[in-house]
Amino acid sequence: DTAVSQTPKYLVTQxxxxxxxxxxxNLGHDTMYWYKQDSKKFLKIMFSYNNKELIINETVPNRFxxxxxxxxxxxxHINSLExxxxxxxxxxxxxxxxGGRYEQFFxxxxxxxxx
Amino acid sequence: AQTVTQSQPEMSVQEAETVTLSxxxxxxxxxxxxxxxxxxPSRQMILVIRxxxxxxxxxxxxxxxxxxxxxxxxxxxxISDSQLGDAAMYFCAYDxxxxxxxxxFGKGTLLTVNP
Numbered sequence: 481d482t483a484v485s486q487t488p489k490y491l492v493t494q495x496x497x498x499x500x501x502x503x504x505x506n507l508g509h510d511t512m513y514w515y516k517q518d519s520k521k522f523l524k525i526m527f528s529y530n531n532k533e534l535i536i537n538e539t540v541p542n543r544f545x546x547x548x549x550x551x552x553x554x555x556x557h558i559n560s561l562e563x564x565x566x567x568x569x570x571x572x573x574x575x576x577x578x579g580g581r582y583e584q585f586f587x588x589x590x591x592x593x594x595x
Numbered sequence: 596a597q598t599v600t601q602s603q604p605e606m607s608v609q610e611a612e613t614v615t616l617s618x619x620x621x622x623x624x625x626x627x628x629x630x631x632x633x634x635x636p637s638r639q640m641i642l643v644i645r646x647x648x649x650x651x652x653x654x655x656x657x658x659x660x661x662x663x664x665x666x667x668x669x670x671x672x673x674i675s676d677s678q679l680g681d682a683a684m685y686f687c688a689y690d691x692x693x694x695x696x697x698x699x700f701g702k703g704t705l706l707t708v709n710p
Binding site for chain 1: 627628630634637638639640641642645647684686690691692694695696697698699700702703
């Protein structure tokens with residue numbers, strides 16, 4: 481059973497379009513995250529949610545809007561896509577928001593390519 | 596802000612040999628957590644090892660061990676008896692241990708294992 485799953489795994493789209501990436505975890509965790517990995521492999525946190533509540537928003541452009549319909553799901557919607565949004569987006573989850581005590585489990589990533 | 600520095604963009608090792616990957620970090624906290632994550636070509640992020648700063652004993656996981664030097668803010672990863680499957684990008688990561696769990700990553704070290 482996949483612990484953290486993301487759909488789609490690959491996404492190719494035109495500049496200006498709106499797209500969504502979905503994430504689901506079946507670990508019963510309270511906290512979920514979105515990370516962005518750029519073309520140089522640098523990973524940076526974007527958002528975290530704890531029990532459907534936004535906890536961290538790391539100065540991400542407001543074209544990015546996360547939505548957590550329930551504890552097991554955290555989706556990422558991106559409006560008006562730009563070339564610079566091309567990256568791999570990782571979803572992750574952890575047991576709770578308490579720092580470092582628990583492992584963060586990562587999804588397989590979604591490679592977004594904006595043409 | 597906390598920063599994590601991996602000064603070796605690339606390393607190589609012969610199969611069955613030992614290699615050490617370096618990581619330094621900057622923080623004013625006294626309690627925090629440090630991690631090494633592995634990202635093979637499959638793109639999946641896999642936790643290799645975790646260290647709690649208040650523990651003086653260095654963490655070990657089978658062939659993987661760390662050298663944690665708190666005063667020097669250094670956290671190196673030693674891989675013994677290197678195997679072909681160890682070839683991957685390795686990321687050092689930090690979490691402050693506070694109430695907002697987020698990982699701050701270094702830029703990664705690409706490890707090649709030569710047969």
